[in-house]
Amino acid sequence: MSENSKITPGLSQVKAIAPYIGGRPISEVAREYGLDESKIIKLASNENPLGLPESAKAAMMAVMNDLGRYPDSNGYELKKVISEKLQVPDHWLTLGNGSNDILELVTRSVAQSGDEIIFSKHAFAVYPLATQAVGAKAVEVDAKPADLGHDLEAMLAAINERTKLIFVANPNNPTGSFLPGGAIEAFLKKVPSQIVVVIDEAYNEYLLPEQQYDAIAFVRKYPNVLVSRSFSKAYGLAGLRLGFSVAQAELTDLLNRIRQPFNVNSLAMAAAIAAFNDEPFLAQGAAINRAGYQQLTQAFTEMGLHYLPSAGNFVLLQVGDDDQAGSRVNLALLKAGIIVRPVGNYGLPKWLRISIGLPEENEAFIKALGQILGK
Incomplete structure (x- = not known):
């Protein structure tokens, strides 16, 4: 069948859907920017930084x-x-x-x-x-x-x-x-x-x-x-x-x-x-999340950046005053080997969502962000 062949049209509401786009995979970012996968830090999908118990x-x-x-x-x-x-x-x-x-x-x-x-x-x-x-x-x-x-x-x-x-x-x-x-x-x-x-x-x-x-x-x-x-x-x-x-x-x-x-x-x-029923794993994850939240938000405060208080394992951070700020800073972070989540699709183009990672992952992100923003 040629690409120009007509197929049965789908339901109009289905054809109008913009497919869900998740956080970018580490392998994809490594290929696109010529980076070493082992050195890429992913703070994009609100995953548990401890991994699988x-x-x-x-x-x-x-x-x-x-x-x-x-x-x-x-x-x-x-x-x-x-x-x-x-x-x-x-x-x-x-x-x-x-x-x-x-x-x-x-x-x-x-x-x-x-x-x-x-x-x-x-x-x-x-x-x-x-x-x-x-x-x-x-x-x-x-x-x-x-x-x-x-x-x-x-x-x-x-x-x-x-x-x-x-x-x-x-x-x-x-x-x-x-x-x-x-x-x-x-x-x-x-x-x-x-x-x-x-x-x-x-x-x-x-x-x-x-x-x-x-x-x-x-x-x-x-x-x-x-x-x-x-x-x-x-x-x-x-x-x-x-x-x-x-x-x-x-x-x-x-x-x-x-x-x-x-x-x-x-x-x-x-x-x-x-x-x-793995209560020790849950307790360890909760403790790391609390400490990571303090680590990130303290750095944001020191940089003079606006963030929203969060009850989850992530923080929503405003990275500029213009509607290109989120995508611009996100691209710079990707080139530095750090994956976060742009949220322009949520109507928040000035913001990025940062998943809370391990202490060293949070620190690498903070350092890269400071360099990008000149803080």
Whole structure:
């Protein structure tokens, strides 16, 4: 078939989607700029700088001989571990190929063309993508000016008879803004019961003790609430792609009706079972994150740079006053062998999102940034 041959046109809303672009891989940057891969530092994708926990490595090795067989499509063993720790029935759980899969599943389960889905400006890029894929209307509510976080009152005001779904990210990516549990529950009390509310907690494990709240209690209380969590961040399993959701039985049943068979592989489930209860690894990661946050933000303050307080494992940093600042500084950092995340696609062209790395990685970034900005 020639390149000029006509093919069946796709759905208009699908053809209009701009594909998601993740943080650039180390190998790609090395090829493009002629750099040594081993010397490149990646602070772009909010990955755990400790990498894969040893407990997960051992668990994966233990199931290697069974990889010739399909995984357990229901994920019984992993669901058992999660349900015991969170004290919820296992039939309230859905496993996803990353929490991204969960977000798309819930969107497909409850919304279609003509419906409306509400989320905040500067929130996770998958919300508008999932909305567009089902032909629903995206209702993007302006963020609060102070922290670029969710304005819950404005989101409530945006609800109408066509609203089917609301996304609330806490902490929010890429701004790092945080909503106290009390504010979220006050919001849930005012949302009509027929509208599904997703509380996206991909960065939940990084919350400080004084910030922590029980979102699972909201699920027990409100049948229209779904909590989404990820194994990609604090648990160090980003390359294995695994997330899960907690919701009452009726909503969970909808997700599992359209979930792909075998959407989570055997290695991922074995690793997750080990990592989920690896408290020393989680504690070590949290400590490194807290220290790294202080290391970065102290340097930003000394350089006179504006950043937003963050409850996640990243910091949103303003690197200039013009709309080319983010892309300009990002390019200079790439040439220096440091990968961060430009966020112009989030409507933040003056900013960069910096994942918190190991102390030496943070220091290399700080040094390169200072040289680029003349600080």
